[in-house]
Amino acid sequence: RLSAFCTEEFSIKTSHYFCCKKKGKARWSCFDKEASDTSYHVVSEDSNANTQKIQGFKFNPSACKGSLVASPKALMKQTAVPSISFPPGRPDSSNIAHICAHHKMRPRYVPKCLPRTGYGWLVRQSKAINILEREYNQCCKEKRGEQRCAEKKWKRMVDRFCKDEKKAKGRQFECCGKKKGEELYSCFAVSAPDPEYRSTEGELSPPSAPPTLQDLCHTHTAIQSMKGFPFSVDQMVDRCCPLVLEERPACIEAELDMHLNDVCEAELAKPHCCAPKIKNRVKCATKLLLRYIGKADKDSRRKNCPQLLLV
Structure with missing residues (x-):
């Protein structure tokens, strides 16, 4: 938690x-x-602790024991509920360009990464977004009529979502209580937190730290398989990763320097860092390596449920 x-x-x-x-x-x-109370002992009225007494309230310790495992509803009230940008804005002439331009950058929600209990509303909302984004992709491939296509798909999403909401137990999304048709669609449109589709980052995604050379040790397999990467990192990993964390960057830079000289002297296609105008080849190669490390780390985070961190 x-x-x-x-x-x-x-x-x-x-x-x-x-x-x-x-x-x-x-x-x-x-x-x-x-922590103010590491013992988790309940403080009673009779204790000498500096507690504030509320008029008309009598403390009953037996009512606070509860069970060892809180119910899903209780957890939803007690823990920080993750944010999700729902509902999506209604497609129109002002946002259709953003819908298509930012399509690949908006978050998707992998079903296996969603919580199994206590967050049915989140599962239903994420499912609706995933389906709508797939259908938006089809609309954006059309040369004409993408706005009309996108609005049609959006309306279908609203109808389908509310149908699922009414089958579910508990409190439903407020707009689903509206009359079918334009009244329902208008409610969803007004409720959209990002009607212009300007945001390109998932609100549930944790901020990632800048990549470091130490990160090579857990991203090297992905980096080596990337297209366009000009160096071999196997020798760097074998020699540098067994070292303590503080010694790895200097080792990797030294290995990079040695490998870069071999690459630049070869008659094959040479990387950008070998160009005569580059004054510091090692610095250039280090920046290139960090860029690939960052990309590999981002891909890894995307595959390993980056959207939800309910732990």
Whole structure:
């Protein structure tokens, strides 16, 4: 749950809780030190603790014991619920260009990555978005009539979503209580958080840290298979990755320098960093390697459920 809390912290553009800025064990140690009550003992009225008494309220400790496992509804109330940009805006002449231009950059929600219990509303909303994005793709391939096509698909999404909502238990999406037709569509259009489709990043995606040379050790397989990458990293990985974390960057740069000289002296097609105008070849090659590391890390995050971090 602390991971979910930190993810929520970084999604808000304000000062973040200082423990979240730490990594690994240091983060958990920080939270542990800052805990006001590590024993989890219930403080009664008779204790000497400095508690605030509320007039008309009598503390009943037996009512607070509960079960060891909270119900899904209770968890939804107690934990930070992930954000999702729903409903999608209604396609029109002002946003159709953004719908098609940003199509590949908008988030998709992998079914296996969604929570199985307690978040039925999220499953239904993400399913509606996934289907709509696939159909938008078909509309955007048309040379003419993409706006009309997209609006037709959007209306179908609304009708299908509300049909599923009414079958589900619990509170339904408010607009689905409206009359079918234009009244229903207008409600969805007004409720859209991003009607212009300007956002290109998923709100549920945690911010990624800038790539470092150390990251080569867990991304090298993906990098080596990428098209256009001019170097072999096998020797760098064999020699540098067994070293302690602090020693890896210098080792990788040294290996990169040696390998770069061999590549630049070869008669085959040479990479950009071998050009005479490049004054510092190693710096150029390092930037290139970091760019590929960043891409590999981003691809890995996308495959491993980057949208939802309900832990």
